Amino acid sequence: MWVTAMGVASSRMGDHHTMQRDNFDSDRGTVSEDVRERHREVGGSVLSEETYGQLIGGEWEESEAGEEYEAVDATTGEALATYWRGTAEDVDRAVTAAQTAFDETWGSYNPMQRADALDAIADALEERKQEIARIDSLEMGKANQHSLFVDATIMISQFRYFAGLARTADEGRRPSTASNKLAYTSREPYGVVGQISAWNFPSMFVAWKMGPALAAGNTIVFKPSPRAVLSTLEVASVMNDHLPDGTINVVPGTGSEVGERITNHPDIRKVSMTGSTGAGKSVMEGAASNLKALSLELGGKNPNIVFPDADLDDAVEGALIASFFNQGEQCTAGSRLFVHADIHDEFLERFTDEMERLTVGDPLAPMTDIGPLVDHEHLERVQGYVDTAVEEGASVLVGGEQPEDPELGGAPFFEPTVLTGVTNEDTVACEEVFGPVVSALEWTEYDEMIELANDTEYGLASAVWTTDLDTAHETADALEAGTVWINTYNDLFDNVPHGGYKQSGLGRELDEEAFESYRQTKTVVLNHGKLPRLG
Numbered sequence: 001m002w003v004t005a006m007g008v009a010s011s012r013m014g015d016h017h018t019m020q021r022d023n024f025d026s027d028r029g030t031v032s033e034d035v036r037e038r039h040r041e042v043g044g045s046v047l048s049e050e051t052y053g054q055l056i057g058g059e060w061e062e063s064e065a066g067e068e069y070e071a072v073d074a075t076t077g078e079a080l081a082t083y084w085r086g087t088a089e090d091v092d093r094a095v096t097a098a099q100t101a102f103d104e105t106w107g108s109y110n111p112m113q114r115a116d117a118l119d120a121i122a123d124a125l126e127e128r129k130q131e132i133a134r135i136d137s138l139e140m141g142k143a144n145q146h147s148l149f150v151d152a153t154i155m156i157s158q159f160r161y162f163a164g165l166a167r168t169a170d171e172g173r174r175p176s177t178a179s180n181k182l183a184y185t186s187r188e189p190y191g192v193v194g195q196i197s198a199w200n201f202p203s204m205f206v207a208w209k210m211g212p213a214l215a216a217g218n219t220i221v222f223k224p225s226p227r228a229v230l231s232t233l234e235v236a237s238v239m240n241d242h243l244p245d246g247t248i249n250v251v252p253g254t255g256s257e258v259g260e261r262i263t264n265h266p267d268i269r270k271v272s273m274t275g276s277t278g279a280g281k282s283v284m285e286g287a288a289s290n291l292k293a294l295s296l297e298l299g300g301k302n303p304n305i306v307f308p309d310a311d312l313d314d315a316v317e318g319a320l321i322a323s324f325f326n327q328g329e330q331c332t333a334g335s336r337l338f339v340h341a342d343i344h345d346e347f348l349e350r351f352t353d354e355m356e357r358l359t360v361g362d363p364l365a366p367m368t369d370i371g372p373l374v375d376h377e378h379l380e381r382v383q384g385y386v387d388t389a390v391e392e393g394a395s396v397l398v399g400g401e402q403p404e405d406p407e408l409g410g411a412p413f414f415e416p417t418v419l420t421g422v423t424n425e426d427t428v429a430c431e432e433v434f435g436p437v438v439s440a441l442e443w444t445e446y447d448e449m450i451e452l453a454n455d456t457e458y459g460l461a462s463a464v465w466t467t468d469l470d471t472a473h474e475t476a477d478a479l480e481a482g483t484v485w486i487n488t489y490n491d492l493f494d495n496v497p498h499g500g501y502k503q504s505g506l507g508r509e510l511d512e513e514a515f516e517s518y519r520q521t522k523t524v525v526l527n528h529g530k531l532p533r534l535g
Helices: 033-046 088-104 111-127 129-140 144-168 202-215 230-240 255-264 277-287 312-328 344-355 376-391 446-454 469-478 512-516
Strands: 054-056 059-061 068-072 079-084 181-189 192-196 219-223 248-250 270-274 293-297 303-306 336-340 395-398 417-420 437-443 461-465 483-486 519-527
Touching: 033 129, 054 088, 054 230, 079 230, 088 192, 088 219, 088 248, 088 255, 111 129, 111 144, 111 202, 111 230, 129 144, 129 202, 129 230, 144 202, 144 512, 192 202, 192 255, 202 219, 202 230, 202 270, 202 512, 219 255, 230 248, 255 270, 255 277, 270 277, 277 293, 303 312, 303 446, 312 336, 312 344, 312 437, 312 461, 336 344, 336 446, 344 395, 344 417, 344 437, 376 395, 376 417, 376 437, 437 446, 446 469, 461 469, 469 483
Parallel strands: 192 219, 192 270, 219 248, 270 293, 303 336, 303 461, 336 437, 417 437, 461 483
Antiparallel strands: 054 059, 054 248, 068 079, 181 519, 395 417
16 A cells, blocks of 8 residues: 655754653553564664764764764664764864865766766665665654655665766757857856755655755765664665765754754855755755755645545545655645535545554554654654644544554554544644644635635645546646645656745755756856957
8 A cells, every 4th residue: 555655754954862762661651572572673684883973074983072862763762773963063074075075076077977876876775775664664663665665766766867867967058149159058066065854754865865966966965864864874875885985974963053054054055955844944044144055845734625526436545645644744745635515524434434444553564554653752742733623623533642552552653633623724724743634624615725725834735636627727727836636646756846835945856857956057158259349
């Protein structure tokens, strides 16, 4: 189920590190010993280090801070490994290494050489695909069938796609001018770029960001989220074997220190960030110090609209994907479900019936659909949104709390939840919950529904379910969103741009637009005749 679905995530820039084991020692109980033992065994088989360094200048180094953080298993609360917490000084060293690589090695590679390196990286990652997927399932809690068949698969595909773009992209054009002049353009990399990633698709976002930046000829300083670090470091280790020293540098740490230094460093020319809208605004403020170019993939509060003529089997399945894929921890989540009054009751009955076949459980189990949330802090946030919704007048149709399963006791699981009686002004309909919670809103009048669908500060994604082609196109035109899916959900492709309107971000990911965003245009005008005399 859902093996073709994917989504993009929202995350705070990262003033966060959770010592989760304390949560599991509380009176909430603990996960079963069978689950613990399974996770310990898998962790021991897929992680290459007990303590991970920072990647700076091709070497794995300790931090200037001299402080280690624990990377924690989302399900069991046990430490998986430790890693060195980066500082602003570490970012400075990484920028120096990246600049040296740009000046002396990678920056002089031609497009074919860059493409060959990216293809070699994809081949090497293919060999470690299952291990990387399991690391994401351990640290972030996503179901392994999704981390393998979606995240890891797309990660490899992105490197291959941008290798192809590097080989075929225009390096410049020669427009016609006057007979005694020649004008041409060249497309050049920025140099050193900074990238700040999120925790909910950690390995996949490495490829989303590093793939186009490297294909365009840049070098990189990369910050993963403290909530999910290990797969990024493992992927970077594979990449480092196929790139000149300093081409990619990885500095884990907090947003307030590492992220802020990346955004305001004078020698970083462009920043790409995936995170919340609030984090995006912080990045923009920091980048203003030297007018950095920006790409921001931010939050969403996305309408998923069902018309009365929709194929209900498809629409129900699409709503399941929209609401609960990746535990709802994706900023493309269709968390506002607009269902026409003529089919509202039937749809919700079928939707909640189908929810019963979803398996909530150990993310390493092969048939699990929904794993734990990333940690207990996030669990409390999601529960808080549901509690607030009830206080504001909504009703919990299904779910709304942690599952009663002794095998999962103590872990931050949350039941797939459907809220009814929600208005578009309620907190849960306005703010990004980032969990398996969907608000069902009933509609009758088309124009009013469109107004409500667009009545949000966000504009990342949306969906339309109808068998009428005119209705589909009319609604797609009316929706203020960077992506409109029609009779499908979460379908993203390598050659199709993805990004948001309004406060859902700037720029695009995944395709040629992402590649071009890592290049700048230089115009050269050559005169080979006499200049006119002044006066």
